[in-house]
Amino acid sequence: MSGKGRVLVAMSGGVDSTVSAVMLKEQGYDVIGITMKTWDYHRSGGNDGKETGCCTVESMNDARQIAVRHGFKHFIVDIRDEFGDWVIDRFIEDYTSGRTPNPCVLCNTHIKWAALLRRADDLGCDYIATGHYANVREENGRYVISKGWDHNKDQSYALWGVSQEHLARTIFPLGSYRKTEIRQMAEDYGLLNVANKPDSYEICFIPDNDYHRFLNDKVDGLEEQVKGGKFVDKHGNIIGEHKGYPYYTIGQRRGLKLALGRPVYVTNIDAKNNVITVGEKEDLIQTTCRAKEVNMVKYDRVPGGEMEITGKIRYNDAGAMGVLRRTGDDEIEVEFPAGREAITPGQAVVCYEGDDVVAGGWIHKVNVDHGELVDA
Numbered sequence: 001m002s003g004k005g006r007v008l009v010a011m012s013g014g015v016d017s018t019v020s021a022v023m024l025k026e027q028g029y030d031v032i033g034i035t036m037k038t039w040d041y042h043r044s045g046g047n048d049g050k051e052t053g054c055c056t057v058e059s060m061n062d063a064r065q066i067a068v069r070h071g072f073k074h075f076i077v078d079i080r081d082e083f084g085d086w087v088i089d090r091f092i093e094d095y096t097s098g099r100t101p102n103p104c105v106l107c108n109t110h111i112k113w114a115a116l117l118r119r120a121d122d123l124g125c126d127y128i129a130t131g132h133y134a135n136v137r138e139e140n141g142r143y144v145i146s147k148g149w150d151h152n153k154d155q156s157y158a159l160w161g162v163s164q165e166h167l168a169r170t171i172f173p174l175g176s177y178r179k180t181e182i183r184q185m186a187e188d189y190g191l192l193n194v195a196n197k198p199d200s201y202e203i204c205f206i207p208d209n210d211y212h213r214f215l216n217d218k219v220d221g222l223e224e225q226v227k228g229g230k231f232v233d234k235h236g237n238i239i240g241e242h243k244g245y246p247y248y249t250i251g252q253r254r255g256l257k258l259a260l261g262r263p264v265y266v267t268n269i270d271a272k273n274n275v276i277t278v279g280e281k282e283d284l285i286q287t288t289c290r291a292k293e294v295n296m297v298k299y300d301r302v303p304g305g306e307m308e309i310t311g312k313i314r315y316n317d318a319g320a321m322g323v324l325r326r327t328g329d330d331e332i333e334v335e336f337p338a339g340r341e342a343i344t345p346g347q348a349v350v351c352y353e354g355d356d357v358v359a360g361g362w363i364h365k366v367n368v369d370h371g372e373l374v375d376a
Helices: 015-026 057-070 080-095 103-122 179-188 211-218 222-226
Strands: 006-010 030-037 073-078 127-129 134-139 142-147 229-232 238-242 265-270 275-279 285-296 306-312 320-328 331-341 348-353 356-366
Touching: 006 015, 006 103, 015 030, 015 057, 015 127, 015 179, 030 057, 030 103, 057 073, 073 103, 080 103, 080 211, 103 127, 211 222, 285 348, 306 331, 331 348, 331 356
Parallel strands: 006 030, 006 127, 030 073, 229 275
Antiparallel strands: 134 142, 142 356, 229 238, 265 275, 285 331, 285 356, 306 320, 306 348, 320 331, 348 356
């Protein structure tokens, strides 16, 4: 084993994870590559059954070939059962409960890190590494996630749920690089088959990005069960009929098929009664949310009981100033004095101090119509 230790690198076959593995090998680590099979792509529907996205057979072969060429071992591990139990089931449960899920965060929190570390222990690895654009450091006895230097590619939002125990053994080789530098590095390393691979934006188990088709495939009779729901305005007046509450998200404007002479947006989803409330853009503005299943990152508790933070309420959110409070053993409250548009149950709220992740949790309450906080 090399002096720097042995590291298990998650390799999807894309440019980021490939460069991570080769970079660590060049730096003197004893590298082992691993590709995780999460889903039966040929059974996922859409795209005429073609495999697309990460961790397909083609991507697995790319990862294996690169490992052979650069002289390190590579393994493929089947985690379809774990992935289905945690990620797929939660995804379906959220949508059928009127929430909008974030499966990538679930995967990182409950599947990817746990699965990697189990295999790392089996293979005698000291560390695990991924191609995420983020950083981790030890400070005051805690492991702190911070934003990647390339803020356009920063993935710290999707990592808020990773535990301290797991962060202690995590390396993010790309945290201090920009995406353009990584593509150039791939060319310099001779990784021409991955250097210009496009980034994958779709959810890995929905390669055609058609959530409606996926839900209908997975839940028998769903379309029939939920059709004929009512659109109402904020006063409760019925203004139309919709195709079923699971097929809509907070903030949605397109595809409502309401001829009102003005644009309207989904402002609330009542799954129990199959009712969708729509309103004006300003009706999407809310000031407060609460989140559960909290993970404290930079601190083990909120300093002083409350602190000023920058809060992100979705992956591509630029963030806004807010106040973080701890309201229970497993709950935080985030108040945005200037208001935020379309705070969405099922998504995560992630709180930052500068570039550092302070805490995150799953949004479950919002103050609808600026009133009291209600379960969503």
